[in-house]
Amino acid sequence: MTHMLWVVLLPFLGALCCLILRGRAVAGTGILFSLAVLAVCTNLLPGIWTQGQIRVELGGWAAPLGIGLHLDGLGTFFLLLTAIVGVLVGLYAAGFFAQDKKHNAMGRHFWPIWLLLWGGLNGVYLCSDVFNAYVLLEVTGLSAVGLTVLSKTTASLVAGLRYLLAAMFASLMYLLGVGLLYAACGQLDFVLLGQDMTQSPATLTAFGLMVFGLLVKTALLPFHFWLPPAHSSAPAPVSAILSALVVKASFFLLLRIWFTVFPALTGQAGSSPVLPPGLFLGLLGGLAVLWGSLQAVRQIRLKLLIAYSTVGQLGYLFLIFALLSVSHGAGGGPSGATDWTAMAWTGTVFHVFSHGLAKAALFLAAGCLALAMGTDDLNAMRNIAGRMPVITFTLAMAGVSLMGLPPSAGFVAKWMLLRAALASGQWWWAVVIILGGLLTAAYVFKILAYTFVPSQDETVPLRPVPPAMTLTALALALLCAVSGFRAEEVIALLPHGLDGSPLSAQGGSP
Amino acid sequence: MQTFYLGVAAFLLLTMVVGLIRIFRGPRQEDRLMAMQLFGTTGVAVLLLLAAAFDASSMRNAALIFAVLAVLAVAAYARGPNRREKEIK
């Protein structure tokens, strides 16, 4: 078994190689390292499978003094998603940045920054230290901005700056929280903090600030303003990375902060606050589902539509806070509580997975379309279905998963969430889920409708799209569908052992 | 002796606070820049006094850095008329 640090170290090494090399070697090295990272991540799986969780102390200093790395089932899952999407987007990027001289220059910068970002993301999934998490948030934030502005258009520069300001603000709020937390508790490790967490004004404020910062980073509804411009104006592979992976990292940290560091404050350890903070997050999440999807329906530019769809789909993730905040409220909760908490966890994690794949597929397909037609205006897409059937098929497959229709991973995720909502007696979340699905269907059909409309005027000549690009987009969409067909296997693959949180109760097989 | 050092430091700080008026009121940009430079010099003095008051010799290094680097901002400002003015206009 390889050392856990390798999932951080290897992308960093790749980034340095890409930085020093020139010409065609850059993309080749990048892909090579992507495959290596995927291999290392897969290699960690057996260890998690047998031991549940792995912990390593860096530098040989035990937790309160040094920094620990901590990997459990949840983290492994995020690692794997990042690796799968990362490899495919890397293959796509090799074709995308080989188009012409200008894109070549972009690709020259893309690879080092993307690999550094990847290392940062992997670091987040191994993280077990609140301050270390701050540094990692900065690594991911700065590299995400660096990728956003690569195309150098005014729109992307403005969006990137806005993104940078929002990210800096978010991490500073988080840092203020860390400062208060350290002043009150005197240590920084997730697990140690969680063990002797007490309620005091200082810890409550720290909790609020840290959660606030992470919400801004995850673009939950009132703080989503930076996301659509940034995600829609970046180059296509970057949009895929930002939407599918980067926002998930801060969500992952939010899960950690919520369930590991502050279990005493979030009603996990039995004590129930009057208004569970989880309910508040769930409410915002529900609003985000509806608002984001509505905005997506109104868009006329494909990439902006997909970006708003991200705002909506991220909302589903926050339902888990509301679902789980009730479970421990009235002493024991309804019968079979562990059953549906496990379902809520599985649904959420599965949604992360399916949304990551589907959204990456959508952005990559949109990139292919934009390359072929020179624009991503929906009006220009008339009759594209006949002329680019593979891309249209990709759009449809990914759309089906977003809607949550049966043969897809998205269906499994939403089905699980729906059942968890109903089983816990919180039917109103079920309404939100169904309404969100309907709105999603509206914008997915809007895209498809445009592609099937026959065009009156003479057909615009299409630029050829490298098959590597088309195929990677298709592969992502197919992967999403297949994992829906074979949902039980994937659920069984969901590594278990989620350190005290209810996923551990779920076991290996459904 | 510590009281004496602190007293002088506090007095110098008071002059700096009063000196803020020059930055606030101007009227010319150069006046503001001069006030900032004065702050730099007084700041070095305050740092040295604090170092003496707390008997921490390591703080003198901060004064040293201050004195050496104060020139950078002014040098960046005084780089002459920017030739980009014609371009933006």
Added chain:
Amino acid sequence: MSLAPIFDILLITALLLVSWRLLGNSDLFQAAVLFISFGLFLSLAWVRLQAPDIALAEAAVGAGLTGALLFATLKIVEPKQGRSKNGAQPKSCRLDRAAECPGRMHYILASIFVLGLAGLLLTAVFSLPDTANGLAGLTSGFLAQSGVEHPVTAVLLNFRLYDTWLELGVLLLALLGVLGTRDRLGPQNVTAAQPPNPVLSWLVRGLAPFMLLATVYLLWLGDHAPGGAFQAGVVLAATLVLLWLAGLGSVVRMPRHAWLFSLVAGFSAMLVLALCTTLAPDAVALAYPQSWAKALILLLESVATISIGVILASLTVLVLAGEGEANGAGAAETDGKNGM
């Protein structure tokens, strides 16, 4: 009865006054000057709170680099403003045209939010215990085994080396991000904007050796007293920027490979340490081998100093030079040659 409280209150008044005015109604030039003064007052606070390490860093960053960066940006953003006699309110901001002019409601909501935040923060702070229960005891307990005598250096380069490694990554990323928006790969061939001022170049010629000496001194100091890689790196960066301003050789004259190598040196030194310690059969990840700790820390610090210096200097030089250099008929071709 000591005079310390009077000093404290004066200092805090100054800090709040400066930041209030800086964010309130002042023209941008004034704001930049105030911002530099803010850094100055903050470093006084660091000294007062017995944090000389931070004071050193703040003095170098706040007094030197930030000021240079702000003035440079100001010249490009508000070219006339820097010269105007009496700072009038800056007219509409072209950078933010998409945003509507904030109405009264905006201010009211912001005030409510900020007042709530301030109330929360103040309650939190006043509920904190009066004595620290942090990791001070543990740190001093293991200081002897860390290889250095200064606790902050021990934390940065031994106990929490991983953070420092990532922090060098952040620095590198900021520069990569800036380079990504440029048409060229590095600061090479970025020339000084106009013939260098003879007085400045004379001054810098005299000053530069002292600053380089200060760099080495700070680096050496980090082993047993406040100082170390970061402070030394910032002083090095300031030296390099001054050299560039004076039209003397600096990062812009470095051969591309040497420049690239010094950019990544600090980050990759730690990467090599991580690589070796994870591959070696009986080593602990990111742990120094016994008895090598002192030498390795010194080595890592020296390499990190060079990296920090070159990265920050390149960043500042690129901002100071603005876009002017890449803006010409030859830029497109150079892009092709240099960018690949």
Added chain:
Amino acid sequence: MTTFHLYSFAAMLLAALGVYGLITRRHLLRKVMALNIIAGGAFLLLISTAYRNQGAFPDPVPHAMVLTGIVVAISATGFALALIQRIQKQLGQRPDQEAGDENPDQTETSRSGP
């Protein structure tokens, strides 16, 4: 009212002021400065809490954290200022060009030309 309380009080006020400035100021340069003031507040909080056990030497861990934070802050500030410059240049070059109607995946946009 100890020294620690005094300075952490100031720290929190600075942070709140910075947040107010960030929300209400429109100019991007001022927003960047506001962010730096929030950072100053956060750092001051960390250092003042480290100062609580006067007499003994202050806790070095917050000092190390603030040093890291300062590096991060200067990096992000430099990056933001470079972006502001670039935007200003592109808007200045083509004042009639509306931000937002460009397509990043398009290939014909050559920005470096005169």
